[in-house]
Amino acid sequence: MKPTSAEHQPHVPASSTPREITAKAVVLGIVLAAILAGANAYLGLKVGLTVSASIPAAVISMAVLRMLRGSTVVENNIVQTAASAGESLAAGVIFTLPALVLLGYWDGFPFLPVATIALCGGVLGVLFTVPLRRALIVEKPLRFPEGVATAEVLKAGERGGRSAVHITVAGLAGALLKFLQSGLGLVSSTVTGSVKAGGVVIGLGSELGVALLGVGYIVGLNIAFLVFLGGGLAWFAGIPLYMAFADPAQLHSIVGDATGYDAAEAVWDEKIRYLGVGAMAVGGVWALLSVVRPMIASIRSSVAAVRAQRGGGAADVPRTERDIPANWLLYGTLAMAVPVLLVFLFVVDRSRLEVGGGLFAATIAFGVLFALVAGFLFSSVSGYMTGLVGSSNNPVSGVTVLTLLASSLLLLVILGVQIDFAGDEAKATIAASTAVLISGVVSCAAAIAGDNLHDLKTGHLLGATPFKQQVMLVVGVVVSALCIAPILSVLYAAYGMGNSFPRPGMDPSESLQAPQAALMSSIAQGVFGGGLPWGMICGGGVLAVALIVADRLLERRGAAFRTPVLAVAVGLYLPLELSVPIFVGGVIAYLVARRKRGSESGGGPGLLFASGLITGEALVGIVLAIPFAIAQSADVFAISPAALGMSEASFSVLTDVLGVAAFVFFVLWLYRTARKAE
Structure with missing residues (x-):
């Protein structure tokens, strides 16, 4: 067995037997996993981006466990391990399964299918990356930036109590603003406008919520700028050029009677956002090609290590290895395949497909096998890529789009022998939903895989027991899987998702955009029903190739600024107003780092304050969703203009001014907080 180098000696010696999995750690890990799963589900549905929750979870754990008569550093690590599994699994679910509602195949989120897909995909993500731990973390140490940062935060545990204040204060402030925006309606949550030149419209706007400000700060200026660049290409170049050169009749069929920002948004929704699909698909292929050789070497190394351990006996294996x-990996994979098979059998409606038993069985068998093979493949890709660029840059969107395209095209070949999908929209929807189910399993596995290896990197630096961390990751997956369906149901009933609403008369501006899921539904429906704008998709692919070439050149020059294609792709398919606050947050992070003559440490006050903003807004969004869903109205607490003796126009101006002022206030507050030394 390869010894650990002196520079990577664990914080807790392998020869010791520290307290790790304790009752209080398990309970706290379960609670945080549920909370962070809900918060990340809300954030991902709102903006299509999620962030790593390992550091906030570590800080909260240190603060709470200290009040419960002390804790060990590896006990705190167990808590953040379970908690981070919650936020990662939420990402895998919300990127895919809401597409079934947007397709009209589901009218809500049934508990058993959603929980089963989430649970099985998540557990597979844990199992598939266990053989890679030794190769990627011990023998070929990758950066795993969030994993290293979390380890440093836990080592500096004596700062935990003070650090928790930043999360608490920011969370309360963000929660108050969200209540004023979505609850009372006294503060605007979005401001939009447009500039018109001839027949061309340029849309302008910004989200005024502070969660996205926190996202931008956490991901940093490089990624925030690229997301904004994608939005700028779509809204300031793509939409005007399309409107200038499109056939007038075709343009009218898209825009209709809409004017200004609404017209620009219609063109983006119908055509321009598909640039992001092409960019994501190419990005997914590139991610796969980038890791094929190192992954084969990693798997071989892991297999050799397992054989060596068997030859030497389990007693010779140190606790930390x-x-x-x-x-267990083989038995666990087979065990997870059974409930996935049952979900496919009961969710995919054979009677509406009108195919024979043999073809239906072949379709289901293909779905399960493809989900397992693609799940393993892309879990490996996700784990390796996040080791290079961080878990917040996990290429889940890219590999999920690639999975959906591949599975849809293969299903088209399998089922196309009996079904003319172009002539039957109902059957096209069923086939598209089957592809989404497959992608759901893969997305959950890939999301958990990146998180798993980051947590194991943290444990490796601290001297934790990998087996115990892997068990707690499974615990976090189970908890999140049980919570996610009720959370999605409440959010959908309260706000709606994309262009789908559970009842008439709901406010489209309050709808959770679910950007990835909306794309998934459009792609799958387009493959089977036709009408997919392949020209735009190919254009996005060409743009992705250009970005990949630029990124390689920057890498060779050793440049700090890079151009990862998936960040630009996210911006292309996000509404413009969501990219703006992300960019502002990134600018703040840059200014703070420049002032401090370096990058901020993983546990710095800015990062914790930003995490608090995200958590506070997200939790209030979920809490408000409960009375909204019960009353079937988002105006339960809203104050009307008449109650203030104002006209609709004057009230609208007032809320816009208050919204912009509140956003500016939080920008300054985040900057001042981040400048402080911990």
Whole structure:
């Protein structure tokens, strides 16, 4: 067995037996996993981006466990391990399964299918990356930036109590603003406008919520700028050029009677956002090609290590190198395949497809097998890529789009022998939903895989027991899987998602955009029903190739600024107003780092304050969703203009002014907080 180098000696010696999985750690980990799953589900549905919750979870754990008569550093690590699994699994679910509602196949989120897909995909993500731990973390140490930062935060545990104040204050402030915006309606949450030149419209706007400001700060200026660049290309170049050169009749069929920003948004929704699909698909292929050779070497190394351990006996394996036993991986994978098979059998409606038993069985068998093979492949890609660029840059969107395209095209070949999908919209919807289910399993596995290896990197630096961390990751997955369906149901009933609403008369401006899921539904429906704008998709692919070439050149020059294609792709398919606050947050992070003559440490006050803003807004959004869903109205607490003795126009101006002022206030507050030394 390869010894650990002196520079990577664990914080807790392998020869010791520290307290790790304790009752209080398990309970706290479960609670945080549920909370962070809900918060990240809300954030992902709102903006299509999620962020790593490991550091906030570590800080909260240190603060709470200290009040419960102390804790060990690896006990705190167990808490953040379970908690971070919650936020990662939420990302895998909300990127895919809401597409079934947007397709009209589901009219809500049934508990058993959603929980089963989330649970099985998440557990597979844990199992598939266990063989990679030794190769990627021990023998070929990758950066795993969030994993290293979390380890440093936990090592500096004596700062935990003070650091928790930043999360608490920011969370309360963000929660108050969200209540004023979505609850009372006294503060605007979005401001939009447009500039018209001839027949061309340029849309302008910004979200005024502070969660996205926190996202931008956490991901940094590089990624925030690229997201904004994608939005700028779509809204300031793509939409005007399309409107200038499109056939007038075709343009009218898209825009209709809409004017100004609404007209620009219609063109973006119908055509321009598909540039992001092409960019994401190419980005997913590039991610796969980038890791094929190192992944093969990693798997070989892991297999050799397992054989060596068997030859030497389990007693010779140090505590810090004990993983889930290899035979568990095979049995666990087979065990997860069974409920996935049952979900496919009961969710995919054979009677509406009108195919024979043999073809239906072949379709289901293909779905399960493809989900398992693609799940393993893309879990490996996700784990390796996040080791290079961080878990907040996990290429889940790219690999999920690639999975959806591949599975849809293969299903088209399998089922096309009996079904003319172009002539039957109902059957096209069923086939598209089957592809989404497959992608759901893969998306959950890939999302958990990146998080898993980051947590194991943290444990490796601290001297934790990998086996115990892997068990707690499964615990976090189970908790999140049980919570996610009720959370999605409440959010959908309260706000709606994309262009789908559970009842008439709901406010489209309050709808959770669910950007990835909206794309998934459009792609799958387009493959089977036709009408997919392949020209735009190919254009996005060409743009992605240009970005990849630029990124390689920057890498060779050793440049700090890089151009990862998936960040630009996210901006292309996001509404413009969501990209603006992300960019502002990134600018703040840059200014703070420049003032401090370096990058901020993983546990710095700015990062914790930004995490608090995200958590506070997201939790209030979920809490408000409950009375909204019960009353079937988002105006339960809203104050009307008449109650203030104002006209509609004057009230609208007032709320816009208050919204902009509140946003500016939080920008300055975040900057001042981030400048402070911890």
